[in-house]
Amino acid sequence: MGAIAPSGMALSAVVAQQVDPLSQGPVIELGPGTGSMTGALVNRGIDPKRLVLIEFNTTFCHFLSDRFKGSTVINGDAYQMTKTFNQLHMAPAAAVVSGLPLYSRPQEERIRLVRDAFTVMAPGAPFIQFSYAPASPIPLTLEDIDVHGLPLVWRNLPPARVWIYRKKSNRLI
Numbered sequence: 001m002g003a004i005a006p007s008g009m010a011l012s013a014v015v016a017q018q019v020d021p022l023s024q025g026p027v028i029e030l031g032p033g034t035g036s037m038t039g040a041l042v043n044r045g046i047d048p049k050r051l052v053l054i055e056f057n058t059t060f061c062h063f064l065s066d067r068f069k070g071s072t073v074i075n076g077d078a079y080q081m082t083k084t085f086n087q088l089h090m091a092p093a094a095a096v097v098s099g100l101p102l103y104s105r106p107q108e109e110r111i112r113l114v115r116d117a118f119t120v121m122a123p124g125a126p127f128i129q130f131s132y133a134p135a136s137p138i139p140l141t142l143e144d145i146d147v148h149g150l151p152l153v154w155r156n157l158p159p160a161r162v163w164i165y166r167k168k169s170n171r172l173i
């Protein structure tokens with residue numbers, strides 16, 4: 001499902017709160033649009049130089065480069081994130097924030113996106129996704145992905161939920 005308006009401040013703040021400003025390394029944002037979440041990340045204390053913004057829409061990319069000086073803006077497909085990010089030769093990412101309309105893609109593609117993100121993130125780092133649907137875009141029962149849902153943010157149009165996905169650590173037997 002796409003958005004009828006950019007995310008509001010309340011939702012953007014809830015998303016940004018999931019990123020530890022004391023963490024090290026880049027913060028990747030997928031589908032930043034005009035930068036509602038990006039602005040909240042900067043307000044949270046994330047230096048724009050740490051931001052890697054991957055956006056499909058060229059006009060939005062120009063806008064983002066202008067608004068978030070020092071950030072790395074990539075006009076590209078978020079579903080090719082690993083290839084794109086690896087070419088930057090950066091440290092492992094501290095978090096991935098996604099504003100992508102995940103439900104517009106088949107479930108296998110959504111799961112692949114999250115698993116791909118884990119390959120470029122530091123151990124235990126969060127993949128943070130918001131969604132207007134009540135259910136998680138990623139199934140709750142996968143053996144390798146830990147899913148945590150936050151309460152519905154009512155002060156957004158439409159109300160949205162924030163989901164946090166983390167790679168489960170391997171169990172020692």
Ligand SMILES: C[S@@+](CC[C@H](N)C(=O)[O-])C[C@H]1O[C@@H](n2cnc3c(N)ncnc32)[C@H](O)[C@@H]1O
Binds near residue numbers: 032035
């Ligand atoms: C629902 S809007 C969210 C915008 C912003 N993050 C917000 O919360 O207001 C989705 C954004 O993802 C971008 N987008 C959609 N598919 C994409 C893809 N495959 N790669 C990169 N960006 C994509 C769209 O251009 C749009 O800016």
